[in-house]
Amino acid sequence: MEKTRTLFDLQRLYATDPIEADRLVFGRESDPVTRRGFLRNAGLSAMAVVLGGSVVFAKDMPAGLIPALLLEGGDEDLLAKLGKDKGLIVLNDKPFNIETPAHLLDDDVTPETRMFLRNNGLIPTAVDVNTWTLTIDGEAVERKVSFSLKDLKTKFSHHTYRLVLECGGNGRAEFDPPAEGNQWTVGAVQCAEWTGVRLRDLLEKAGVKKNAVYIGYYGTDTHLSGDQDKVVISRGVPMGKALEDETLIAFAMNGKDIPLAHGFPLRLVAGGWPASVSGKWLKRIAVRDKVHDGPKMTGDSYKVPIEPVEPGTEVPEEKLRIIESMPVKSLITYPKSGASLVPGQKLNVRGHAWAGDLAVKEMHVSIDFGTTWLKASLLPPHNRLAWQRWSAELTFPKNGYYEVWARATDSEGHSQPMVVPGWNAKGYLNNACHRIAVRVK
Numbered sequence: 001m002e003k004t005r006t007l008f009d010l011q012r013l014y015a016t017d018p019i020e021a022d023r024l025v026f027g028r029e030s031d032p033v034t035r036r037g038f039l040r041n042a043g044l045s046a047m048a049v050v051l052g053g054s055v056v057f058a059k060d061m062p063a064g065l066i067p068a069l070l071l072e073g074g075d076e077d078l079l080a081k082l083g084k085d086k087g088l089i090v091l092n093d094k095p096f097n098i099e100t101p102a103h104l105l106d107d108d109v110t111p112e113t114r115m116f117l118r119n120n121g122l123i124p125t126a127v128d129v130n131t132w133t134l135t136i137d138g139e140a141v142e143r144k145v146s147f148s149l150k151d152l153k154t155k156f157s158h159h160t161y162r163l164v165l166e167c168g169g170n171g172r173a174e175f176d177p178p179a180e181g182n183q184w185t186v187g188a189v190q191c192a193e194w195t196g197v198r199l200r201d202l203l204e205k206a207g208v209k210k211n212a213v214y215i216g217y218y219g220t221d222t223h224l225s226g227d228q229d230k231v232v233i234s235r236g237v238p239m240g241k242a243l244e245d246e247t248l249i250a251f252a253m254n255g256k257d258i259p260l261a262h263g264f265p266l267r268l269v270a271g272g273w274p275a276s277v278s279g280k281w282l283k284r285i286a287v288r289d290k291v292h293d294g295p296k297m298t299g300d301s302y303k304v305p306i307e308p309v310e311p312g313t314e315v316p317e318e319k320l321r322i323i324e325s326m327p328v329k330s331l332i333t334y335p336k337s338g339a340s341l342v343p344g345q346k347l348n349v350r351g352h353a354w355a356g357d358l359a360v361k362e363m364h365v366s367i368d369f370g371t372t373w374l375k376a377s378l379l380p381p382h383n384r385l386a387w388q389r390w391s392a393e394l395t396f397p398k399n400g401y402y403e404v405w406a407r408a409t410d411s412e413g414h415s416q417p418m419v420v421p422g423w424n425a426k427g428y429l430n431n432a433c434h435r436i437a438v439r440v441k
């Protein structure tokens with residue numbers, strides 16, 4: 001049984017034929033070639049009624065842009081059972097895939113209740129902490145080693161880091177032609193505080209051979225087919241990432257046992273990379289003498305075209321690369337989209353920004369659809385690979401409907417694009433600017 005939001009019907013309509021969608025929804029006319037919209041009086045007033053204010057910078061508003069105010073949604077079913085806030089959005093309930101609206105990601109450290117959930121298979125039902133072991137083996141270790149949970153907790157030094165985990169498919173809902181899979185909008189990202197031992201310290205016990213190339217994880221979730229022998233997902237990272245200080249075998253999240261749905265009792269956590277490399281319910285790590293080839297490492301899984309392609313193009317495997325560090329991105333976490341202000345009221349907007357393995361260098365916001373940008377203030381990260389808090393004070397020239405857009409720039413000078421970047425068949429790596437609706441009346 002699949003649950004899909006009706007919001008996606010609207011998004012789909014915009015994705016397949018934005019011009020027609022504009023016309024249907026708002027009676028808006030636009031030039032199909034330049035895609036510069038212009039709203040006839042009738043369209044303008046229809047839009048104003050729906051949005052609760054006229055669009056002040058209507059002349060700058062691209063055609064086919066779904067007003068951010070309409071990107072609201074919600075599904076309160078099933079959430080309590082998984083310990084999630086009722087404001088989260090259930091995209092799919094078999095397996096559970098749940099995303100978080102941007103305004104519920106305002107905390108510096110994301111609490112469990114507001115954390116997106118992504119499962120490729122079924123969550124394990126029974127976990128015996130007394131017999132649980134983590135094994136390290138593979139062609140590129142000197143010796144196979146196993147550790148009990150107690151070994152891990154008592155024989156190695158503990159480290160705690162805040163780490164951004166973002167699903168590689170976050171933002172997928174905006175690709176056109178559409179990509180199959182969970183239609184994540186912006187909320188498949190979180191920054192929790194993970195505690196555990198360094199993977200590096202465990203690998204040292206196994207003795208990493210010179211020919212080591214990659215590590216691959218194995219967890220205990222059950223394949224959707226019910227076949228106990230079938231591996232759901234087994235991904236990993238190159239040795240360089242595996243040996244970093246921040247790459248942990250975690251046994252705690254936000255100071256407590258990891259919640260069952262998020263990987264209890266043990267999880268590989270490698271921040272800044274697609275969250276799919278952070279294996280839940282971790283039982284085994286294989287040190288490979290080649291790029292790991294477990295399920296969802298091969299074919300077109302978590303891969304994007306090396307060179308940009310025209311949307312809809314079929315790209316052969318040898319022209320795809322495995323996603324590594326995630327691109328620069330940001331969220332507006334306050335206010336909630338749709339906020340109302342009184343005339344003259346200033347607005348303090350804020351959010352988080354992150355940039356995969358890199359840091360965020362600058363943050364900008366715009367209230368005129370990206371025509372002009374104001375520099376926001378930006379804090380350094382709590383530790384490497386944690387997201388960074390940004391904020392800005394905005395003033396609005398007159399009554400009406402506005403959108404606040406946010407754009408981060410990483411330490412190498414890459415900024416977020418204003419529109420959906422690099423089309424790819426699986427809908428990965430959409431780091432387009434986040435935007436919210438604000439009304440002054």
Ligand SMILES: Nc1nc2c(c(=O)[nH]1)N[C@H]1C(S)=C(S)[C@@H](COP(=O)(O)O)O[C@H]1N2
Nearest residue numbers: 116117118119120167219262275276279280
């Ligand atoms: N064992 C296991 N690990 C897994 C997955 C899974 O299905 N099984 N999903 C991966 C994917 S695709 C993502 S985005 C993250 C989601 O982590 P979360 O559910 O804790 O938010 O877990 C990753 N680790």
Ligand SMILES: [Mo]
Nearest residue numbers: 118167168276
């Ligand atoms: Mo993912």
